[in-house]
Amino acid sequence: MSQEKVNRYKAEKKNRKKGMNPDRKADIMINIFIAAVIIALSAFIIWSVYAKYFKKATPQKTDYSLTSGEIARIIDTHKEKASEKETESEAVSDSNADSNADSESNAESDATGNSDANAEDNAETNSEANE
Numbered sequence: 001m002s003q004e005k006v007n008r009y010k011a012e013k014k015n016r017k018k019g020m021n022p023d024r025k026a027d028i029m030i031n032i033f034i035a036a037v038i039i040a041l042s043a044f045i046i047w048s049v050y051a052k053y054f055k056k057a058t059p060q061k062t063d064y065s066l067t068s069g070e071i072a073r074i075i076d077t078h079k080e081k082a083s084e085k086e087t088e089s090e091a092v093s094d095s096n097a098d099s100n101a102d103s104e105s106n107a108e109s110d111a112t113g114n115s116d117a118n119a120e121d122n123a124e125t126n127s128e129a130n131e
Contacts, residue, residue: 066074
């Protein structure tokens, strides 16, 4: 009887891999599916972060077909605009210099007491006193 058990055990051992438990097969398939889903999700997240923050936009190639006359006209317009800006900035700097000079002279006259407003006030008081 003991020899029969040994023979039966050897036969079971020989066929173990062939007769794999169906539950174990299902567990392996589920684990493979979960691993594939995790890999797909992580790849999508990595790709979206790369596309949003690291990928530089490729500039679109633009083809301009301008004649030499059109180019010269564009350059002349830019030169005119630049000269207008220069004259405006000179006018602004001149007006700033004039206002600074006026404010400095007013400050000096206020300090000495000879401003126009003080002179007018003094004239009014003198005319009232004379009346």
